[in-house]
Amino acid sequence: MRVLVVDDSAFMRKIITSMINSDPQLTVVGTAFDGFNALKKISQLRPDVITLDVNMPRMDGLTTLKRIMKKHPLPIIMLSAATQEGAETTFIALKLGAVDYIPKPSGQISLDIEKVRSELVDKIKTAAQAKIVTHEPETCSPVRIKQKVKEKIITIGASTGGPPALEEILGQLPKNTPPILIVQHMPSGFTHSFAKRLDRLCSFEVKEAEDGDVISQGRALIAPGGYHMTVTRDGRIQLDCGPTKYGVRPAVDPMMRTTAEIYGSETIGVILTGMGRDGSSGMKAIKKKGGRTIAQDEATCTVFGMPKTAIQQGSVEKILPLSKIPEQILKWC
Secondary structure, eight states, X not given: OEEEEEOSOHXXXXXXXXXXXXXXXXXXXXXXXXXXXXXXXXXXXXXSEEEEESOOSSSOHHHHHHHHXXXXXXXXXXXXXXXXXXXHHHHHHHHHTOOEEEEXXXXXXXXXXXXXXXXHHHHHHHHHHOOOOOOOOOOOOOOOOXXXXXXXXXXXXXXXXXXXXXXXXXXXXOTTOOOEEEEEOOOTTHHHHHHHHHHHHSSSEEEEOOTTOBOOTTEEEEOOTTOEEEEOTTSBEEEEOOOOBTTBSSOHHHHHHHHHHHHGGGEEEEEOSBSSSTTHHHHHHHHHTTOEEEEEOGGGOSSBSHHHHHHHTTOOSEEEOGGGHHHHHHHHO
16 A cells, blocks of 8 residues: 655654554655645655645645545545644544544654554555545534434444544434434544534534433533443443453443443444444344444445444444434434
C-alpha cells in the first residue's frame, strides 16, 4: 500500500515515515510539507492512503481535506492534537470524508509519536479498504411525536466512520427520545469532546457517562474512552477498566449484553460502521431476549465489518441505509 505523509514538521514527517515503512505491507511513496505541496504530489505519486496533519501553515488540514475530496477522493487519516480544539477539528474532518484519525500523544510536535505506531499501521490498512463517505450538513429537524414513547432503550455501537453517522442519527431523534446508550471506539479525551459536540447538535441531553449515571428518557450517555460501560439492575451506569475486548475499551458487547439482560424485549440494538466483530454477540443477546435490531447497510458504511458480522450471525432484523435508521427506531418506539 502506497502512503503519502503530509505534515509541516520535518521531524514528524521523518518519524511517521519510519513508523509506516516498518511494516512490510506499507510504503511511504512521498511526503509533503503543506496542503499545496500535497495536492501536487497526489497527482504525481498516486498514493492509496494519505496521512494528513491538521495544523499547517498556508493551507490547513481541513482546507486541504476539502480540496482532496473534491479533486482526488482518497482515504485520509487525520493526525491531530489530543486537545478539545483538536478533537472538534477532527470531528469536522470525519464529516468531510476523512476515514479515521490518530491523536498525537503530546501535541503538534510529539516526541513520543512512536507510541501510536501499531495504531497508525492498523488504521492505514483499514483505510485502504474503506469507502469514502461524506456527510452533508444537517438539513432535517428532529421528528416530532405527540404520544408518549414506550419504555424502550436504544443501544448503539460504532467504530471507524461512526462519529458522523451518530451525528446524523441522533440529530433526527426527538427531545423525548427513549434513553440512549452509545459505545463509539474512541480514546480517552475524545469521547468527552464528542459528547459535548453532540449535546450542542441534539434536542436532548448528551453526555459522557459517569459511574452511577441514571438512565432516563431524553438522555444519551456515551461510554468514556478507556472504560467499558454496563447497565445495573437499578437503571444506572457502571464503568470498569477491565481487560480490552477485541483490542478495544470501551467495547460494544458488554453494553449491549447487560442492557438486554435488564431491559429484555424493550431493547433496540443498532450496529453501525466499523472494522471487526465487536457488537455481534451483543446484538445476538438483544435478539434472543426479543428486542429489535438494526444494522447499517454496506452502501453507507465506511467499513462494513461490525454490521456484516452481526448480519452473518443472524442477529439482525433490519438492514438499512444510515438515513433510514432514525425513522425505524421511532417506529419501534
